[in-house]
Amino acid sequence: MAAPALVALAHGSRDPRSSATIKALVDEVRAMRPDLRVEAAFLELSKPSFTTVVDKLVKAGFDEIVVVPLLLTDAYHAKVDVPEAVADAQTRHPGLKVRATSILGLEPQFLEILDVRMREALKAARVRELDALVLAAAGSSDPLANQSVARLARVWSARHKLPVTAAFASSSPPATGEAVRAFRAEGRRNIAVASLFLAPGFLPDRAAELAVEAGAIAVSDPLGAHPELARTVLARYAVGAVELVPV
Known part of the structure; x- marks a missing residue:
């Protein structure tokens, strides 16, 4: 049985540097866990959209997805946009299990x-x-x-x-x-x-x-594609994957 897919979900930006940085961070995550299916997705403004990525994963046979919101603060995008995107994915794909984890947040590290x-x-x-x-x-x-x-x-x-x-x-x-x-x-x-x-x-x-x-x-430059961020993404994924296991 395949492990749940990991979708790193960012807000998105019209600035191409933003999506390039997010995709570089996802590459860091993939390098740490080559056994996982890891995808980048965006809520808006950048491609691929969350809808597109979910559809691709379902077509590839995944029935469980863990979404890690690449957000630093627990504000509107975390409280409204992410839950709405997850609910929409489950409505469009009956039987699909999607779990959104805690945001990246502001960890001391x-x-x-x-x-x-x-x-x-x-x-x-x-x-x-x-x-x-x-x-x-x-x-x-x-x-x-x-x-x-x-x-x-x-x-x-x-x-x-x-x-x-x-x-x-x-x-x-x-x-x-x-x-x-x-x-x-x-x-x-x-x-x-x-x-x-x-x-x-x-x-x-x-x-x-x-x-x-x-x-x-x-x-200074923004945080960027740093290994510590990738490790945090994987830590959030691990919790989400456990929560998908039936009790």
């Missing part, structure tokens, strides 16, 4: 990836010391989602013994530029911004642009 990306950005900018950091995320109308980013910022602050402020590219203040200017008003000049996004796209670009305009000396 992701700070290791932030550190790697930040060191790369500081090296490129020839910066050797910092006064403060800004943790830039997408932002949400859901305050709990934004609070999860703020909590990670506090953990990162303690890790480096530097002040860290969470900032958001949409929906909620402060924007990255505002966060940088607030630090500069305190007399801090060496301020860097970390991109807490999975992949490049409009929001990361906008956050970086506002940060540089406000005086940030470096902005």
Whole structure:
């Protein structure tokens, strides 16, 4: 009996760099578990769509699918879009079992990836010391989602013994530029911004642009296709696969 297929489900973007990064992350997952059928899919804006991928897997004979949402915060896409997509798949394919796992979330080990990306950005900018950091995320109308980013910022602050402020590219203040200017008003000049996004796209670009305009000396790349993210995808899959087993 074949193991359930794994669908890594991202939001999607019109920016081709975004889908390329997600597919590279899925390649990392495949490399770690070559025995599994692993597919990338998108809720909107990018291809292949979730519907297309599910139809392909059903045609290939899979009757169980574990969906791992590639989302960092538990906001609208996680609470509404993903459940609706799963329900639609089950309606279109009677007998198909689809289990959506917890989102990737903001695991403490992701700070290791932030550190790697930040060191790369500081090296490129020839910066050797910092006064403060800004943790830039997408932002949400859901305050709990934004609070999860703020909590990670506090953990990162303690890790480096530097002040860290969470900032958001949409929906909620402060924007990255505002966060940088607030630090500069305190007399801090060496301020860097970390991109807490999975992949490049409009929001990361906008956050970086506002940060540089406000005086940030470096902005890191998004998390990207890192092995730690791939391991987390597989950890979520393992839980989902167990939950598909009849009790």
